[in-house]
Amino acid sequence: MLTSPELATPVLMSPVFNQPVLTLPGLKPPVLASPALKLPVL
Secondary structure, rough: OOOEOOOOEEEEEEEOOOOEEOOOOOOOOOHHHHHOOOOOOO
């Protein structure tokens, strides 16, 4: 598990999408971090 210093949020690598998944507390489903846009994609 990695920790993003900018967000101070646990970042998991999604084996399905092969991209970072931000696990935000109380947020379901997890937010997929789009590597192209560099922005969270719901």
